[in-house]
Amino acid sequence: MSLALHGLGHFHPENEITNRFLEDLDIGTSEEWILERVGIRSRRTSLPLDYVKATRNRDLRAAAEAALYSHAETGRRAAEMAIARAGIAKESIGLLVAGSSVMDTATPAEACNVARALELEVPAFDVNSACTSFFANLYVLSLMDPAKLPDFVLLVVPEAVTRSVDYEDRASAVLWGDGTVAAVLSTRIPGRADVLASTLQSSPAGADKVVVPRTGHFRQHGRAVQMFAIRKTAEQLVRLRDENGDPSRRFHFVGHQANLRMLEAVCRDCDIPEERHHSNVEWFGNTAGASAPSVLSMRWDEWTAADDVAVVGVGAGLTWSSYLLRFRNGAAT
Numbered sequence: 001m002s003l004a005l006h007g008l009g010h011f012h013p014e015n016e017i018t019n020r021f022l023e024d025l026d027i028g029t030s031e032e033w034i035l036e037r038v039g040i041r042s043r044r045t046s047l048p049l050d051y052v053k054a055t056r057n058r059d060l061r062a063a064a065e066a067a068l069y070s071h072a073e074t075g076r077r078a079a080e081m082a083i084a085r086a087g088i089a090k091e092s093i094g095l096l097v098a099g100s101s102v103m104d105t106a107t108p109a110e111a112c113n114v115a116r117a118l119e120l121e122v123p124a125f126d127v128n129s130a131c132t133s134f135f136a137n138l139y140v141l142s143l144m145d146p147a148k149l150p151d152f153v154l155l156v157v158p159e160a161v162t163r164s165v166d167y168e169d170r171a172s173a174v175l176w177g178d179g180t181v182a183a184v185l186s187t188r189i190p191g192r193a194d195v196l197a198s199t200l201q202s203s204p205a206g207a208d209k210v211v212v213p214r215t216g217h218f219r220q221h222g223r224a225v226q227m228f229a230i231r232k233t234a235e236q237l238v239r240l241r242d243e244n245g246d247p248s249r250r251f252h253f254v255g256h257q258a259n260l261r262m263l264e265a266v267c268r269d270c271d272i273p274e275e276r277h278h279s280n281v282e283w284f285g286n287t288a289g290a291s292a293p294s295v296l297s298m299r300w301d302e303w304t305a306a307d308d309v310a311v312v313g314v315g316a317g318l319t320w321s322s323y324l325l326r327f328r329n330g331a332a333t
Contacts (some may be wrong), residue, residue: 046068
């Protein structure tokens, strides 16, 4: 099935957790230690910085109350940018699908919360797959009958993982940032780019390797997950290049923004030149399901009709996913 991308939007909160901020928490970390291991200089959070400093985010219920933004609000902001870039009226959206690593509400679906904020009366449901939620949403849409879908579908992935981070644990505190991404898609109306070769695979045997309990903090088997992520990302990237690459087009790579050192390892393994690798993890941290698509959105005006972008993600589950974005039209005006 043909899936066309018409517009992308993103939002990052203004509160910035710098490496110096983490140093001042006195949790046994430093700028040098962080840059050497993960290559992250800064990240954004929906939490007040004074709250993080005073509480280290021990009480997750209090964090939800202290947050400056809800997923509904960040979803609205990212969606409005995506809709504007698509050049359509909000009322043209006929379906809203959302996904998130840590939901604001178990019930209703986050998609319903975002639709309410946008004042949209449309079918709305969630497809959650942690850091691969955006990928999973694309994959599910690719399996649907185009004749039964509306002209335009809005996909929203709001992420505020910092609300689940223990800021006494340096291993997780240095990684996470908050961000939200939205996309306008169509199965019947040509857009600025085509979504090709969408895949989704899982190995549930590793389901315990990355976990956010409903009432607990984020935890993961860091080294094992990183090695898994590097291997699966490289495999998916090579497959996309071998099966869909076109020598007449520029081949770019955007990966899940888990950490910069991991992405650099993939580029070395797959011979991706620096100018064809795009990321934002250095300044925004790991924004979970919003990470890779937010890189695409932040460079929206730079993509040309000669560009192919291989996008690969890994996440809890353990799950890995990919697609190729083939741009057909020039930058939006």
